[in-house]
Amino acid sequence: MLVRVTIEDLVRLRRARDVMDRDYAQPLDVPALADVALMSPGHFSRSFRAAFGETPYSYLMTRRVERAKALLRRGDLSVTEVCFAVGCTSLGSFSSRFTELVGESPSAYRARGHGAGAAIPACVAKIFTRPLRNGPSSGGGQSSGGGASPGNGEPVRIGEAESAGAS
Structure with missing residues (x-):
């Protein structure tokens, strides 16, 4: 169809x-x-x-994971607090989707050092830390499924x- x-x-x-x-x-x-x-x-x-x-749900969850990554880098909120702050209602579903998109659990991501990127403006960091679908979380990529723009x-x-x- x-x-x-x-x-x-x-x-x-x-x-x-x-x-x-x-x-x-x-x-x-x-x-x-x-x-x-x-x-x-x-x-x-x-x-x-x-x-x-991508589906609307998938797009929304990617946005939520992007924001969660920023909150986890700050390090002042627990994973549970971040889960609810980005609009997720299930910690298990949030953790599963985060791990799927980022390649590591929210706890591991939070525990990892993020000091080297602290000087990068958030609008630039978002581009290079955007979660990737079906691939590793290496920098420089965009979410797959760029879609059509006629x-x-x-x-x-x-x-x-x-x-x-x-x-």
Whole structure:
């Protein structure tokens, strides 16, 4: 099944993605984000994946892990406090996803020295410490699934989209 993402859809999807970037610590779900994008939940999930290369949930968890990494580098909060501060409600799920994306547990990440990067502005550090999917947590990379950003005004056609239920 091909999913067609028009420029108008992409604008609405970016609006929902901006909500996830800004309100990552709030309880967000697909129906609420679909409302922001003025789409049905199923269409929103399929279109989001087609446009950005990952599900809305996966994108949101990546943002939460990015913020968690920054809080853990500070070292003044426990892993549990960081988990809840970034909007996760289950320490086990948070730790599993963190380990999957970063390559080490939140406790190990927190215990490791981060002094060498202290002088780097957070906006720059975020680019080089962004969690990678299906790969090691080496610097310089971006999250896989860069998605489509049409520059010629044409609709984007993406291959197999996930089913609406898996988000």
